[in-house]
Amino acid sequence: MRILLTTLTLAALALLTPSAAAQIIDTDGCRRCDHQGVVPCGEHDDDIHDYEADVEFCSVVARCEVCAGALLVDCERCESGPRSSEIAERQAAVAAWLAEDPMSDFLERDVPHVETQRFTLVVDTGTLKNGKKKVDGHRVMHMVARDVEEVRARIAEHFGIAADDYFAKMRMWIWKDPKDHVAVMREFLRSTSTGDFKLLGKDPVFSVYTEDLFSTVPGVRRLFTHNATHMLLSNAYKMLWTGDTGGGWFDAGSAHYYEYMLHELSINYCIEEATLPLDYHGGEWRKAIRKRLQKEETRMLPRLLPMNTGAMTLPDQALCFAFYEWLVHEHPDKLAPLQKALKEKRSGREVIEEVLGSSVLAVEDAWRAWIDERYPTRGDELRKPKKK
Ligand SMILES: [Zn+2]
Ligand SMILES: [Zn+2]
Numbered sequence: 001m002r003i004l005l006t007t008l009t010l011a012a013l014a015l016l017t018p019s020a021a022a023q024i025i026d027t028d029g030c031r032r033c034d035h036q037g038v039v040p041c042g043e044h045d046d047d048i049h050d051y052e053a054d055v056e057f058c059s060v061v062a063r064c065e066v067c068a069g070a071l072l073v074d075c076e077r078c079e080s081g082p083r084s085s086e087i088a089e090r091q092a093a094v095a096a097w098l099a100e101d102p103m104s105d106f107l108e109r110d111v112p113h114v115e116t117q118r119f120t121l122v123v124d125t126g127t128l129k130n131g132k133k134k135v136d137g138h139r140v141m142h143m144v145a146r147d148v149e150e151v152r153a154r155i156a157e158h159f160g161i162a163a164d165d166y167f168a169k170m171r172m173w174i175w176k177d178p179k180d181h182v183a184v185m186r187e188f189l190r191s192t193s194t195g196d197f198k199l200l201g202k203d204p205v206f207s208v209y210t211e212d213l214f215s216t217v218p219g220v221r222r223l224f225t226h227n228a229t230h231m232l233l234s235n236a237y238k239m240l241w242t243g244d245t246g247g248g249w250f251d252a253g254s255a256h257y258y259e260y261m262l263h264e265l266s267i268n269y270c271i272e273e274a275t276l277p278l279d280y281h282g283g284e285w286r287k288a289i290r291k292r293l294q295k296e297e298t299r300m301l302p303r304l305l306p307m308n309t310g311a312m313t314l315p316d317q318a319l320c321f322a323f324y325e326w327l328v329h330e331h332p333d334k335l336a337p338l339q340k341a342l343k344e345k346r347s348g349r350e351v352i353e354e355v356l357g358s359s360v361l362a363v364e365d366a367w368r369a370w371i372d373e374r375y376p377t378r379g380d381e382l383r384k385p386k387k388k
């Protein structure tokens, strides 16, 4: 049978023009598809294709009627190419992922969600404003996904944290309708909370709804960036949030720091972010901190180190940010040992003296000297270090 077919095919080919024959047997694609056999699905803009490359799965493209989440379609100009089989493989993986969606099942609608290396996000905000521009919910979700993965990457760089230092995927949700927030809290977290919800340490979860500060694109992005830090560090090395076991200064300092690094200011307050719209110099802190430390000679660290995150005022948290920034610049190799020692529920003073190898007072002197040198008297940029 096989021999017969081959003979027939050869006979048929002999009748065709040389170029038509080449097309039939070609499994090498064509020029239009860059010899891949596939082209990007035209239902999505270039920037969505870029965003999708950063995430593992996205429910919005998974529901695309043309590509079913493969993001690729067959090239119409040629038979096939080396990547043709990828379409079916990817579609199968996407379908399997999308089938596991208890949130959509429960709410009986398509809940937009996305999965990245370390996060599962529900960003159900709908269209939000970015200044005067409107940004659709799908893009908002991807901006947020990029931010939280950027935090993960910076923490990985600063701490040398690897994937297996974490115990969970961080779940972060934002809802347009407060009723959805309340309903999923009850169903999935057995919580009757109606306000913002944050669970740190083991299986971190975060759920909020769009209101006040969190109803714009920058507001939502800063909120997620800030809280991604709390979640990641609470889950790394050991499932324990150290914000109330001696590491409030480290917990608050780091969350404000990564928020500041990604968005050039820090607006969030660590406790009850939504209900207490506090302001400390509009979120641009460096100049104010420098001025405060110059004016107030009283030592700050002995007072700050024993405080829990929840007991700090926003100006206290700003000082913790400045202390964390000093650590990042002057003692980056000490961040991981500090966090690991804090996970043993030891006091901040003990941990700092052991890891940095000097007394808290000497550490404060070094930190304040650095603030004096590097923090600006105008604007918000770090000043260049003096040549030593
Ligand atoms: Zn082609
Ligand atoms: Zn997407």
Ligand SMILES: [Zn+2]
Pocket: 041, 042, 043, 044, 061, 064, 065, 066, 067, 068, 069, 071
């Ligand atoms: Zn598509």
Ligand SMILES: [Zn+2]
Pocket: 226, 230, 252, 255, 256, 268, 269, 270, 271
């Ligand atoms: Zn915080």
